[in-house]
Amino acid sequence: EWVPGTEGHVVVGKTNGIVQRWDAYNQTLAASWDPLTVAHEKPRSVFFMQPPTSPPLMLTCCENGAVAIRKMDDAMMTITDEEDITAAGPVSRMKASPSHTKLGYGGKENELQLYDFETRKVEWKARNVPCNKLDLRLPVWVTDLQWIDREDDRKIAICTAYGQVRVYDVRAQRRPVMDTKISEDSEQIRLMDGTRLTCLDVHSSGTWAAVGDALGGLTKVDLRTGNIFGKFKNISGSVRAVQFHRTENVLACASLDRFVRVYELRTMKMINQVYLKQRLNTLLFDVEPSTAE
């Protein structure tokens, strides 16, 4: 994730728990922070928060739910205070709400939850959909979440490892307001359950989202009705990260087949693909329209 207030500095969490800040343009390491305790390993999300009442924070959320909160100074270089809280259960992704007062997270068998930072309590927890026709409980595995409106804390879209894309309205109800399933039907793999969706990004208009899955599909889903508009084609490996460009009509995705691909939104065609020799995990857009990290 980009370090706010700087140009070109990125914060990265590594599997052994170390968090590093790199200067992305010069490719130099600016700072490195060790994990708080032994429990802090395999970070799933590293991000910054600016709550109205406290100094800027850097949060690292790990797979087992351990969250390290580091209060930073204005330059985001040194830590003034460290705190360690535990979120429930296995966490796949944690993000800060647009108002920077809440944390949203979810994981395997761990429903989407909103944690209020000021009261330090779980303020809202999602409820599973009703049982299916055979009266069986549907399994839950939240893999990615994103607030739909960049200003409002209210609506959240998630994607699950069972192929479901869901929209929750925090003020309306605990069950999802919209729920669709994306199923893959290629000649290799026929799944009854729906493919594993890995990442999600919501378009700035708030009406649709691009959802990537483990089989190399990148699907365009309408968040209001649940319709599937189409697919961005030609990806051979699992899509690990998707992001829309803020101003241009373009999205980029990084996948396990070692390519970063840029697609034009209107035509759904691939504009460019870059071979980066490693299997890729995350992706961020730069402020200028021409680069993607």
Add this chain to the structure above:
Amino acid sequence: PPATMVKKKVLGDGDVTSTKHIGNKIKRQEVYNRVKKQKNAIKKAKREQRKKDMKDPEKKDLPKNVPKTLDNMREEDETILVSEDEEVRRDEEEDEFRKYFDGETPKTIITTNNHPSKPLIQLVKSLLDLIPGSFYYSRRNYDIKEICQYAGERGFTNLIILGQGLQLGGHKKLPCSMLLVHLPEGPTLNFRMTSVKLADQIRNHARVTKHKPELILNNFTTRLGMRVSRAVSCLFPQDPEFTGRRVVTFHCQRDYLFVRHHRYIFPEDKNGEKARLQEIGPRFTLKLKSLQTGAFDSTRGEYEWIHNNANDMQKRKFYL
């Protein structure tokens, strides 16, 4: 007779050879046949010249004399490793196969799907000879995930599961797929297996011995190809016994892997230039269908590469 009264004109370059203007059918046919003969003579002369040029050491490499094949018209692929790459080397040092390349001996489980047919069992027996350190266990309805777990606990490094299918119009169930799982957390490769020929079906085949074979991996160019070749080389021990003169070849061409097993000998009189080969053991072709990171997981797995029918439309693009 009409033929003698016509001037016989030799065909030159740029001559109009159309016979449309001749109304008389007999005459038209005559002219047409004559023209055709001359055209064929010209073509033949060109063909002979081309053949000579291909053998001529000076003219051989001219672009117009080199025949175009699918292999040399292959589409440019950025992932093809051109030279030693630092990033690639470090990536390979840290991948799932590093234990093998650090010196671990491979130990393979071979199993099939339930109720294997006779051809499949015969193939299993061949594979047990082909791959040193391999053991056969019958499937008994275990889930593949369970097999991976139990095998990992017992120190196995690879798992091969052979599948069978009914051939078109036949009654026999012949081997048709192979799942290669590298055990502790390694990638899963799903292959389609075709053209299986066992030792008994090969003329003048040699006897297999217990020597550790040498391994030849041909023509794996792209990153994906490198990964497949590493996965395949993990089946065989790293220290070949050269006295056994046994060699297993995985030749990759146009995305197909040809697997052959030979005994070679360098004849004394030819000063070690060209070896004579005698084929041992099974011969089959593999085609990669998908590569999954992590041990086998059919529903929640993440794939590094899946074969897509849409990509077959590009006739000159190969992935391995």
